[in-house]
Amino acid sequence: MTIPPQPVDLTNCDREPIHRLGMIQDFGALLALTGDWMVAHRSANFAEMLALDAPPEPGDPVGTLFSTEAIALLSKAASLLDGSDDVERIFNIDLVGNEQCFDCALHASGGLTIIEIEPHEDDHIDRQLRLVQPVMRELEKAADVAALCQIAAEQLRGLLEFDRVMVYRFRSDESGEVVAESLAEGTESFLGLNYPRTDIPQQARELYIRNRFRIISDVHSKSVPIEPGVGDDGAPIDLSMSTLRSVSPVHIEYLTNMGVDASLSISIVVGGKLWGLFACHHYSRRVLPYTLRTGAELFSELFSLAVERSLGRHQTELVVLGRELHDRLMRAVVGGQSLLDALPTLRPIIQRSLPHNGISAYIEGVYQAIGSAPTEDEFHALRPQLNAAASSTVVASQRLTERFDKAQAFADRAVGALIIPVSRSPRDYVVLWRKELNQTVHWAGNAEKPVETGPDGDRLSPRRSFASWKQTVRGRSTAWTEGELRLAENLRVTLIEVILRLTDEVAAERAKAQQQQELLIAELNHRVRNILNLIRGLINQSRHDAVSIDEFAGLVGGRINALATAHDNITRQNWSPASLRELIETEAEAYVSGKMDRVRISGDDALVAPEAYTVLALVIHEMMTNSAKYGSLCDRSGTLAIEVDCDDSGMTLCWKERGGPPVKPPERRGFGSTIIEKSIPFELNGRARLDYRLGGVEAEFWVPGRFVTCTEVGEERSRGQAKSTKRLDQGADTLAAAIGSMLLVEDSMIIALDTEESLRELGVETVMVQSSVGAALEALDRTSFDLALLDYNLGTESSEAVAERLKEMGIPFWLATGYGEMADKREEMGASGLLVKPYGREELAQILTEFEAQG
Template identity: 30%
Template structure:
């Protein structure tokens, strides 16, 4: 028997998906999908099949079952149906009679192997579970508060699985967790409100919780069954149990459960927008098995809760975002009506203090400091601005732990433990700061989180962050309430509004003019270099490659011909990139030919071009109101071609991609928005969206040069308009652009 060792120093890197064991209450076989040949078995398989593992490895599963007088035909039929359908999910569990006993057979395919797992059929009451699920649906609709919903769900899951304790465990931003709802037996001490350190559930375990939504540990004290492989199976390809229902438990986690006195546990994942929001964590103080149908019923209840969480959170976010947008629009109107930026932002009924939930605001503008609400001192704010210059913040900066990033802030943490700032001009030392006060918290941990390992008298290490799990209280300082994405979105939009007004005012006497002159001279030199020094040798490379391929290609090997074709393709991509760069460099100097533009005709033409290239996918481009604009037709075409092409590109992974274009005429502007349901992005990561050659991390797998949006930004600036955006990961993106109703050229 292979022993399982506890490696405490590498807990974060422990390969918990390939431990090489399964839990002892079940049996596992892994087979090849084409021949159904057995390549892995659990060493306890003889208890089920009556033959030792060595006699089964290398045989087809049909032969193995026939020899053991088990229902081979039934299993082969199940495998064939699942293979044709490409999935066994809808078929699980399969009720299977072996040796006079009913078993649940669960099948899945992963990394080129089909895994068959047998587990006992429990005392599951389908009718009761259906009634509980129906009650859960009613509660999701009826619960007025999130706290009520979570508490009712905990009690519902406890009823389904019969565990001693069921907790709803929510993760914080740093992945520590807190028990926010609990259903328990009366004799147990409450865990409600306790916090647990992030080290209790390491990163790789959290990733598995997003894949396997239900995880059962039936008996923490049982000896796991080792997995055996066919003799010719590569040693460096252990069986991946990522999706297995029988996957054994990490020795580290087993020790953790023993320290708590827990003999059986079950966890059910709670997701929000595809990410792990929390867990329904279930404990039993004696071994307890929950069969597959009951686990699925509990999983369904958790999915109802996840959907309710998403719906309620989205509703809250939309309400907040709408309020911030209304205040932002009012600030924009005040900026348009006033020549004085300070007056518009700080001395009107609606001020920048109304744009977030911050309790203080400071505006540093034209070498003057203006403050509203509760803020640090003038000297502290000026020093904070100097520090911000040393960071990589180009557009905005946000944190809810300012003293932990900037030590002097500890002196004014009562006013500013949270900071949200927008950069108006680093060179001119102009910023807008929003502050949130310190939120002192008394956090009660289930034991001291600073002591994850103890050494016993015999020198052995034990994972025991809390040997007694007695409450341990810590005062958390230097933090504020977090900044919401809607707040970040609102201030980023305000930055564009302010910069538009500032640009209109006396821009020729500001430092920007000097920098622009230098930039134009450098662009001229750069354009010449690209045009003459790069394009000529690039053309030669392409030409000679084509000649070699045409004249001597028949003598080349297929690999050599492929390499020459890659050279030709690469030169074409580089030529395209050079064209983009040249276009970008000239965009700031080309004369504008402003005239009325028929937006309906322009957008329909772009749509037709995109749909031709997207004919092999499901894509819909809806065009709404299309008020005309006064602008340069060529440049406007480039703006919307870039925006719509990007939207089409980043919705490529969606089964049903939808893009919506909508125009709106206001008194001062024509506003167009391009909305998609693509991959989206985190607003907090989008500070350099319009920088040349900058691309966001989640867009790197898509082809692109990082030039298109920089060109769009430059065109919009030439037309004295604005561009901004709002996005959420995997929820789509909306780009908005404005053109003045009466352009000033």
């Protein structure tokens, strides 16, 4: 049977063992030593390079070749090798004791130690390092990666003195482009040329990551064989980390066709991947001193870090841009529109970050498109092929027809797409479309014919022409960049969040809003009816105090205004207690016209509960009105002194008028007098006393403590709160007997520590803190507790399972939450009470008091 010949194609280069060619370049020599430092291999030029009488033979001890001092230095360097990719260098070493100095590089290959030897040139390494420093300072000035590459090309050519230095950047498809270049005068420019991925075989790319420096000193020189040619395994030595490693004949021919006599490649590795190369060409033999090559390697590594840092800044900018995109989109749909309805609003926001020519959304069977996009029928025809793709992956294509044949139907409107799935089942999508963009790509030679058959027929031969070759690319859109793909992933998450907000939660939100609206309407109806009844009573009773319509209107208007002011104060903070001092000042200001020095208010301030505030508002209004009409405020000299005093039982308000006209008791008692004398005793179960003294009216009103919380002027905390806390604290010592052990479940460490400390100070003997449901349940299995405090929301889980166990065990517990509306959940879970965050020592003391009362 005749075996058909293997076809010659570009994969031949990928299979070529370029690291095991068995030869080195002629500007150095090589010695391979066994583990006990016996000669295993040496290059054919070893004796000539070191001026020896005869070459060493396999099995010769290294002591017969080198001086004792040289062996000591080499042994020390070899001992520092810590991996197969490590290389140690020694500069300016006298190997054989004849005052001829060499530079040596050592690395491990299998079980061998490889020593590469080159003649030393008087160019100290510290000088090379000093040359690198100003170069790096220049790189710091670059504004972006493009500027960074151009500066690096110029600086590296100045350092190495090659005729051409290029920065060659790889694309995602492994083709490359010359993105920066520095040339000697008269040298042809390759800037902007593209090279197919086949120009650099796969195994060469792998070597570029391991061994970042590759020099070819003379394309026309003959390679020096390594003797013996193969080792014990029957294969040539692995020279992956060698600098002297010879060159593949195909690559030599490639450089010859290009007209290059010497070349140098330095890897640019970013994030562990081959990002690009410094590709250097020279049109005559060029052997770089080892010290200069070392400085160039250092430059390359520093440049790689600079690129990585610049790209990192770009990634950070993308993160910020993605966050801004998310925030803008979320703000745009805050009104509750569906995603389809919001599409015209969302598109300009997306367009700023992800340029496109059209956008489509397919949500729950409904399709909508804006701009250059497929029709609904065309999209439905494409949808089965889209559904075959991964459900959680953004699909990017600049040539849809290569992947989806149904896309041919709308190729006149869109050829590229960013397909963003926004659900699993049914499969919904948001798609950004791009139109065709005819592109002209400049290749270094004909990219469609990268190789030619050699003169021997079946040998692969590289192309001979590298002139700029133009290729017009049709049927493609602008490529989606890596940054755009990252933004698309962020956009996908945002769109899913939008859909969840606008679909899954919309029914619950509407139901909740309806329920709240009904409650608000009912409460509003109740309060309005009460107010209307109160106003009707005011009107009816006030008619007896007036002798004219104008006076009647003034009386009723003043009393209604007093009620309105009171309601403003108590509704300003959601129907909460309001300041008595503010009420007095508001009423007084209406009569003294800015001369508030005539009204002196002393003592405590008081926060009055809403149910008592309107009563006091009417009383203060009547008192102030009478003072302005008949008392100390009716002229320009009288004064009014009001003193407020609080104790444990309640609040006392003392009213003293001085300096006005002589006082006479009223001849008849009107509705105003009734309000003053009877409203506080009748409605608040308090006391009221009114004396008509000749020197001025005096009155005293007492309001029970359940309606007031008093604070000394200037204090942040009310006196009522302070006394309440004191009472709780005084009882804390007795709580220790009732509460020996308490379970605290809280996932915030700071809150847990603060709560634990407060509980111990309040008398709880043992407080066990757990941060998760699992840990809390384990604690309940092994420890008995008297009481528990549970944070409802524990990160990604809730404490409902812990509450259920506590309920089964008959252990009372309180719920702590930052949510405002948890009353229903409290009853459902069987909690003894609800603690709203933020809470502190006072609230904890209240829990302990309530627990003791329950026991």
